[in-house]
Amino acid sequence: MDKLEYKILLTEGDSWTSGDIIDPSLENELNGHVNSIKNDNFRLPKVWPSKLGKHLGLKVINQAIAGSSNDGIVRRTVNSVIGLLKEHDPEDILVVIGFSSPERKDFFYSKGNEANWDTLYPLDTFKNSEDREKFKKHYVDCYWNEFEYLTRFMNSVIYLNYFLQSKNIDYLFFNAFYQDEKGVFYSKSLFNIIENFKNKHSDSYLQHIGILNLFEEIKYIQDNHFINTSFKSYIDNQPDVKTIPNKTYYTNYHPSETSHTVWAKFLANYILEKDTKCIHDSFNTTTFHNITDKILEMYKDVPEIKEKDSRGYEMIRPLYSLSGLNYTLDINAIEKNKFKLDDNFYYFLFCHHNLHAVGKYINILPEYVIKSLRDKKCKLILDDSLEGKHIEFICDSLYPSINNLNIDPSQIFYITNNLFAEKQHNQYIANYNIAKPINIISYMYNVYDVQRLIHSDNVVEGGRLPKKLEIENLIEYKKTNLSKIKTFLKINRTGRPERNLFMLYVNKHNLYSKFKISFPEYGEEGGYNLFPSITTKKNIEDLKTKIPFDIDETDRDNHGPPGIGQGNFDADLPFQIKNYDDTFISIVFCAFPFDNACHLHSSTFNPIYCGHPIIQFGPKGSLQELRNRGFKTFNKWWDESYDNIDNAWDRFRMILKLVNSLSKKTNEELLVMYTEMKDTLVYNSDLIYNYDINNKLVNKVRFRDAR
Numbered sequence: 259m260d261k262l263e264y265k266i267l268l269t270e271g272d273s274w275t276s277g278d279i280i281d282p283s284l285e286n287e288l289n290g291h292v293n294s295i296k297n298d299n300f301r302l303p304k305v306w307p308s309k310l311g312k313h314l315g316l317k318v319i320n321q322a323i324a325g326s327s328n329d330g331i332v333r334r335t336v337n338s339v340i341g342l343l344k345e346h347d348p349e350d351i352l353v354v355i356g357f358s359s360p361e362r363k364d365f366f367y368s369k370g371n372e373a374n375w376d377t378l379y380p381l382d383t384f385k386n387s388e389d390r391e392k393f394k395k396h397y398v399d400c401y402w403n404e405f406e407y408l409t410r411f412m413n414s415v416i417y418l419n420y421f422l423q424s425k426n427i428d429y430l431f432f433n434a435f436y437q438d439e440k441g442v443f444y445s446k447s448l449f450n451i452i453e454n455f456k457n458k459h460s461d462s463y464l465q466h467i468g469i470l471n472l473f474e475e476i477k478y479i480q481d482n483h484f485i486n487t488s489f490k491s492y493i494d495n496q497p498d499v500k501t502i503p504n505k506t507y508y509t510n511y512h513p514s515e516t517s518h519t520v521w522a523k524f525l526a527n528y529i530l531e532k533d534t535k536c537i538h539d540s541f542n543t544t545t546f547h548n549i550t551d552k553i554l555e556m557y558k559d560v561p562e563i564k565e566k567d568s569r570g571y572e573m574i575r576p577l578y579s580l581s582g583l584n585y586t587l588d589i590n591a592i593e594k595n596k597f598k599l600d601d602n603f604y605y606f607l608f609c610h611h612n613l614h615a616v617g618k619y620i621n622i623l624p625e626y627v628i629k630s631l632r633d634k635k636c637k638l639i640l641d642d643s644l645e646g647k648h649i650e651f652i653c654d655s656l657y658p659s660i661n662n663l664n665i666d667p668s669q670i671f672y673i674t675n676n677l678f679a680e681k682q683h684n685q686y687i688a689n690y691n692i693a694k695p696i697n698i699i700s701y702m703y704n705v706y707d708v709q710r711l712i713h714s715d716n717v718v719e720g721g722r723l724p725k726k727l728e729i730e731n732l733i734e735y736k737k738t739n740l741s742k743i744k745t746f747l748k749i750n751r752t753g754r755p756e757r758n759l760f761m762l763y764v765n766k767h768n769l770y771s772k773f774k775i776s777f778p779e780y781g782e783e784g785g786y787n788l789f790p791s792i793t794t795k796k797n798i799e800d801l802k803t804k805i806p807f808d809i810d811e812t813d814r815d816n817h818g819p820p821g822i823g824q825g826n827f828d829a830d831l832p833f834q835i836k837n838y839d840d841t842f843i844s845i846v847f848c849a850f851p852f853d854n855a856c857h858l859h860s861s862t863f864n865p866i867y868c869g870h871p872i873i874q875f876g877p878k879g880s881l882q883e884l885r886n887r888g889f890k891t892f893n894k895w896w897d898e899s900y901d902n903i904d905n906a907w908d909r910f911r912m913i914l915k916l917v918n919s920l921s922k923k924t925n926e927e928l929l930v931m932y933t934e935m936k937d938t939l940v941y942n943s944d945l946i947y948n949y950d951i952n953n954k955l956v957n958k959v960r961f962r963d964a965r
Contacts, residue, residue: 264352264428266342267316269307270335271356273324274434274489277305278512292324304515307354309522314529316352327362327377328414331355336421348426354525355418355429356489359437360411360448361402365393381437404455405467412452412472419479430529432485447488449480450948457725485528486588486952492524493517495953527961534960536584536604536639539594541624546575556622562615577616578623581608581641583673586706587956599626602635609642609652616640617656621663631665639671639959643703646676646850646857649683656696670696671959675703677856677883701955702887704860705946708867711832721812721832727869727943729936735839736932740925745772746917747841747870749809749833749861751816753781756875756910757847762792763914765801772921774841776809776833778817788907810834832860838868842928845917848876852906856883867946869939871895871932873920875913878904888945890938895931896920 269275273292280292281300288294292301302308302320311318319342321334335355342351367376369389378394380402385391415431422429436448456464456473464470493499493507507517544553553576557563566572584591584606597603605627609616621628623638630636640652652672660667676682679700687695711723736743750757761777764770780802786793808814812833818826838844844865849857856877862884865872871892874880881891881901891898896919900912923931 263349264314264316265350266346266352267307267311267314267318268335268338268342268351268353269310269318269320269322269356270331270338270353271322271434272326272331272358273322273512274358275305275307275322275356276320276324276326277301277518278324278510279304279515304518306518306522306525309519310354310525313522313526314352322356325377325379326358327364328358328360328411329362329364330375330377331357332414332418333364333375335418339422339425339427343425349428351427352529353422353427353429355431356434357411357415357431358434360407361437363397363402363407363410405469408452408455409469409472411448412469412476415479416472416475419483429483430485430525431479431483433488435488435490447491447948447950449476449484452476454726485525486956487950489513489517489521491950491953492521492957495950496520524957524961531602531961534589534602534604535592535597536589536606537594537597537627538591539624542578542605542607543580544576544578545580546573549574549576560615560619560622562612563610575610577610577612577619578607579610581606581639583608583639583641583643586951587959589960594626599630599635602637603630604637604639605630606639606641609640609645611645611647613642613647613651614655616642617652617654617659620656620659628663628665631669632663634666634669637669637671637959639673642672642674643701644675646674646679646700646855647853648676648855649674649679649686649698653683653686653696657690657692660696667694667696672696672698673955673959674698674700675857676700677702677858677887678854678877678879682855697958699955699958701951702858702863702949704858704863705949706951706955707860708863708946708949711864719811719834721834723835723864723867726947727867727940729869729940732839732869733929733933733936736842736929739840740929742840743925743928744774744841745921745923745925745928746843746845747774747837747865748845748847749776749837750847751776751778751813751827751831753779754847755782755784755786756851757781758783759785759789759792759910760845760847760875760914762789762797762801763917765804766792766797767918769917769921774809774837775807776813777805777807778813778827780805785907809837832864835868838865838870841870842932843920844870844872845913846872846874846876848874848880851876851880851909853877856880858884863946866942869943871935871939873913873916874901875910876901878902878906878909889942892935892938894938895935 276293278292279301280288280290281297284294284296284300288297291297305320307318307320307322319338321338323330323334335353339351339353361380363378364375365378367374367390376390378397380394380398386394433448436451452473461470464473493513494502496507499507503511507514507520513521540550540552541556544550557576560577563574563576564572565575584604589604627636627638631638642652656670656672657667660670677700679698683695683698686692708723711721712725714722748760757777758781764773764775806813806817810833812831815824816827816831846861846865848862849859854877856879858876858880862872862874866889873896879901881898885891896916900909900916903909903912
């Protein structure tokens with residue numbers, strides 16, 4: 259709905275909506291009573307509802323109360339909406355609710371001259387009246403638990419959702435923050451907490467206590483009516499936030515006016531942009547499997563589309579093809595002939611690996627797209643999320659192209675799996691004095707893809723990842739089957755020189771008893787002169803006689819030309835996760851360890867999610883980049899200084915020495931080491947499970963100012 263059709267913005271919530279801000283001249287008089295009417299003129303203009311109202315041109319009614327529970331939020335919202343409908347039509351009203359952390363609960367206190375709602379805070383330590391304290395102690399001891407407060411949260415949301423629907427009121431919900439049973443303020447999604455809670459218990463038990471079907475309903479409401487991030491998560495993911503809580507954005511663990519300003523702008527963009535669609539046409543729905551003569555004609559002056567793959571097979575790949583990134587961004591597609599070009603839209607293109615050509619030939623895009631880019635009606639999304647090269651490969655050609663086409667760079671979004679890309683782009687902007695940059699966003703595609711491998715039905719048998727890492731069960735399994743557990747797991751289906759050399763090292767030193775290996779073919783040679791002891795003709799021929807190394811059925815049935823299905827070779831086919839159970843450590847060979855870019859693939863993140871430590875041959879600083887993004891690596895248990903070595907082959911040599919050293923440990927020693935790691939392994943797995951795709955990617959594209 260257009261913003262001008264509303265007249266009133268009704269907001270409800272706790273202190274993250276009401277504001278925990280007191281007029282300095284009234285501090286002594288109010289003694290912390292932030293909700294005092296005397297404080298309204300100072301407080302209310304500084305919080306997000308007032309600022310959002312100005313963005314949208316609406317009258318604001320902010321009835322949020324600092325310290326409120328969700329019980330109070332629901333109670334006041336229902337009362338306010340019924341009152342407003344006595345004087346206004348439903349279409350005049352927009353309701354935005356910021357739910358509080360679910361553990362708070364309201365009770366009506368009636369004793370002597372007191373008769374009012376009390377909010378009980380199980381986690382707070384301040385003292386109240388003696389009778390209240392006695393009641394709180396018994397309540398916390400007996401009745402305060404995840405079953406109670408998560409069920410109550412779901413019921414509150416479901417009730418308010420259907421109440422507002424019944425009154426034909428437009429509304430949006432969001433979670434302000436989540437505080438766990440230890441008092442920790444989390445940025446992670448409350449809905450992930452709810453999903454984890456459900457996964458801990460059997461369906462039969464949840465049905466027995468009468469809550470099984472609530473999870474399905476809350477998921478529906480989450481997908482359709484909740485803003486895709488909590489207030490806290492959005493603030494904690496601001497680009498200038500290095501530590502949490504950050505002094506710019508927080509005052510005494512509450513959002514500062516700066517936070518309210520940022521959040522209000524985001525909400526305004528969310529409300530105005532959330533229904534924007536992407537256009538599909540014959541040009542951007544092409545794949546290299548279905549190139550038509552019409553599309554080939556458009557590429558007649560683009561020789562770069564003809565090439566051979568690494569195994570010598572000829573192929574034609576269009577520079578721009580069908581992207582599925584709109585599904586990740588939760589953007590619905592519409593055919594061009596059904597779309598009014600007066601409206602804003604997105605245009606997605608999946609990028610050819612020749613990024614210089616991708617930037618060079620932007621001019622062949624359909625004319626309506628180029629015109630809409632000039633008019634700032636279109637956002638162009640260049641999807642390179644499966645790969646990751648240095649940003650110079652695309653920037654050197656893309657910047658001149660969009661300048662020649664008179665396109666505002668703010669309309670261009672290049673999405674890459676190069677985790678160094680944003681830092682590289684900042685340096686590029688400085689080096690070339692670029693006043694108006696394009697948007698370059700790096701995100702961990704294969705971390706996000708873990709969710710697909712957990713939930714998708716379209717995964718090879720045995721390849722679906724677990725819903726949760728059960729570390730104690732995993733340790734017990736290894737202990738029980740200790741004699742059968744291998745030291746290392748090495749998975750690489752695409753042949754490259756460094757992978758050949760590693761296998762030659764394993765073969766030369768006869769380390770096969772320490773490994774479970776996937777290695778289907780001997781690939782291209784390179785760098786062999788640097789390793790004469792393992793690249794003898796005898797060792798090479800001996801290794802070739804043992805190939806292929808098929809780790810399970812996913813390898814044995816996966817040979818042939820590139821493609822999907824029986825008789826073809828799919829390098830990305832998931833293998834059976836039991837291989838993680840049967841080994842201690844994953845040896846990871848990144849896709850491009852010699853590049854000045856950091857493209858980390860499923861070979862890094864799937865092992866980490868499944869409870870494996872990794873030894874990784876990647877580009878210099880790849881382990882540091884993991885740490886920059888919140889992961890814990892394993893320098894407590896072995897030397898990871900190889901990550902800092904400039905020369906890639908010297909990094910490789912150090913990894914060989916590390917593998918050799920670890921291969922001499924007994925399984926008993928490895929089990930002790932693995933058990934010591936368990937907190938780190940669980941932490942890393944949880945980090946992947948709770949990866950915030952919305953704030954890492956979606957909100958940077960969809961709900962930022964660009965038009």
